[in-house]
Amino acid sequence: MTTVQPMAERVSAPPAGGAIPAAAQAPAANRRVALLRVLGPGHVWALGVGIVLVGEFMGWNFAVGKGGAVAALAACWLAGILYTCVAMIDSEITSTVAAAGGQYAQAKHIIGPLAAFNVGLYLVMAYTMLEVSNAIVTGDLIEAFAQSLGLEGAIDKRAFMVLTVVALAFLNYRGVLATLTLNLVITAAAFAAIVVLFVATQPWAPGAVLQHEALLGALPYGSLGILAAMHFGLWFYLGIEGTTQAAEEVRSPARALPLGTMTGMMTLLIAATLTWYVCSGLMPWEYLGQAVTPLYDAARLTGSRWLELFLFLGTLFATVASANGCINDASRAWFAMGRDRYMPVWFGAVHPTYRTPYRAIVFFVPIAILFAVSTPLDQTITFSILSGLLGYTLMALSIVLFRRKWPLGSIQRGYVHPLHPLPAVLLLVLCVVTYLAVFLGYGTQLLAMMAFYITASAWFVLHRYKYVRRGDQFTMPWPKPRGY
C-alpha cells in the first residue's frame, strides 16, 4: 500500500480559529486562492481507501499464520484502535504544521533534526521494503499464472522481480506521465476484482463454495496468537493516516479529517473482513498464513478460469501501481534528506530534463533488487511495518512535545483532538504491544532494524549533523516554543 496523501502548495489561508501570530496576520498570508478548499469528508474517505487498497491483495494473510484465522480478525480490530489514535493525533499535527514534506517536515518543526533524520529513514525504508514486497508478489504471481497456463518451469520469477523494479525505476527516472489515465482504470479494476470474487463465492449460501465449518478452527496458538497477529494486523490499515495530509484542501479540517479518516478505516475494516471471509472459507489457515497471493489463490480455488484471470490482473495492477508509488515516495524522501544535508548533498540532484531526483531513484534500484531476490515476502513486509511502527511511536511522543512547546491558544490549530493525552498514551501502549508481537516471530529482524537505526543515528550525531543547515530548518510562522 502506498502511504502518502499529498499536500497542496500552501497558497490558501489557514483555517479560522485560534490565536494567530502577528506575522501571519499580514494581508499576504490571508489572501485566499479560490478552488483550493474543495475536499469534504467524502473525498478524504475515498482517498484513504484508495491508497490502502493493495493491502487486500497481499500481506494481511501473514496475520493468519501467526495466530490462525480468528486471531487475524481480532488483530484487525485491535489495529483499528491503534490507527484511530494515529488518525486523531496526526489530524491535529498536520492541520497545524502545514508544511510540505509530511511527517518528515513535522518532525523537524516539533522535535528536531535527529528526529527528522530518523523519520526520513523510516519513510525511505518503509517505501523501499514495500516496493520490494510488491516486486516479489509480481514475480510469484506471474510464475503461478504461467504454471496455470501449463508453462511450468518456463518462467523464473526472479526475472520478473528484477524487471518490475527496473522498469518502474526507469519510468520514475523519466517522470511518469503517459500511463496516468490507464492506471486510474487499473485501480478501479483492482477494486472491482475484490467485489466480483466476493459475489462469485456465494457468501449467502454457506457450504456451497465457502467451507468455513470445516476450515475455520479454534485459535491454534491460543490467545497469545492474537497478540502475535497484531504484527501483521497493522497491514490492514498501513498508510490510512496519510489522509490527514489533505488538511490544506479540506473545507473544514476539524470535521472532515477525523470523519473522513475514521469512515475510511471502517470501510477498510469491512473490506478486510470480506477478504478474510472469502479466503478463510477457501483455504486452511496453515496455507493461507504463508500464501504470497491470497486473493489470486482464492480465485484459483473457485475453479473459474475467468475469475482467475480477473484476480491475476487485479493483483498485478494493484501491486505494480503500489510499487510505482513507493519508488516515487522513497526517492523524494531521500532527495529531501540530501537537500537538507542529512545525507550527502549528491543525492539532492535534479535531472536537467526530466526534473526527477534521478540519483536517489537509481541508488535504490540495486538495493531493491537484492532484497527482492534474496528475502522472503513476510520479512520484507515486516521491515516495512516496523518502519511504520517506529513512526507511530515517534508520533505519540511528538504530540506530547507539541502540546507542551506550543500549548492550546498559543498557535492556530486546524483541529484539536480530544482527550489528550489519552490517545497518545494508548498509542504508545499499542505500539509496545506490537513490538512485542514482532519480537515473538521476527525477533532477529526487529533487533537488526533497531541496531540499524541506532547506528545511523550515531553517524548522524557524530558526523553528519555538522553539515546540516540548522537555520533553514524552521519555516513555520510560530512564536518561540515555551521554555526556549
Added chain:
Amino acid sequence: MFAGLTLLILLCSAAFCVRQHQREAAWRAGLLDDCTGPLSEPRLGRDRAGFATLRGRVGPAVVDVRLVPDTLVHRRLPQLWLRVTLRMPLETEAVLDVLRRPAGAEFYAPDQLPLRLPVPAAWPADTLVRGTAGADIPLACLTPVLSRVLADPRVKEVLVTPDGLRLTVQASQGARGAYLLLRGSRFPLSRLESDQLADTLRDGLDLARTLSDPSSETRHACAA
C-alpha cells in the same frame, strides 16, 4: 485462449499509452500559445522536456518564459511553475533571493547564497530571504514593491541579480486523484492565460524600475 487475451490486453494498453503520450506532448508544447500578446518579437519554442518556451522583449528587457514541473517535494501535490526572466542591467551588485514557503527542495532557486537576511515585519513569516554581501540594500529598496508582489500567494520566488531578475509563480497545481494513485502529474490547465504572464511581467518591470530609478520614498529606504 488466456495467453491470447493477455496479449490483447497488453497490446491495447501499449496503444493507449502511445496515444496518451502524444496528447501529453501536444499539451506541453501548446501551453504558452496564448501568451505571446504582452511581448514584442515573440518566439515560441520547446525545452528539452517538451514544455513550451517563449522569448521576446518588453521595454528594455529581454524576456524568457519557461514552465517548470516540480514533483520533488515529498507529500505535496505536483506544481507547474511559470518562470519569467527579465534580462537587463540592474542597479545592484548583490544577489537577492526571496522564497515563499520554502520546503528545501526548490531546485529552481539558487542554493549557495551565503547570507540569510531577516524577513521584513510586514511579510509572511514563512519566507526565506537570502543573498550575497550587500543584499540588504536592494532588499530595503524593494521592500514596498515586494510586499505588493508577495501579497499574491501564487508567487513562489523573486530573484534579483545585477544582470536581471526572475519571478517564479504558480501556473497550476496537480490534480490530487491522479497524483495519489500513480504519482501522475495532471495539471488542470489547457493553456496559460495571457493575463497571468502580463501580471508577472508588470511585477518584474516594477521591481526593475524601482531599483533603477528609485522614487523619493524608496531612495530614502535605500539610503537608510
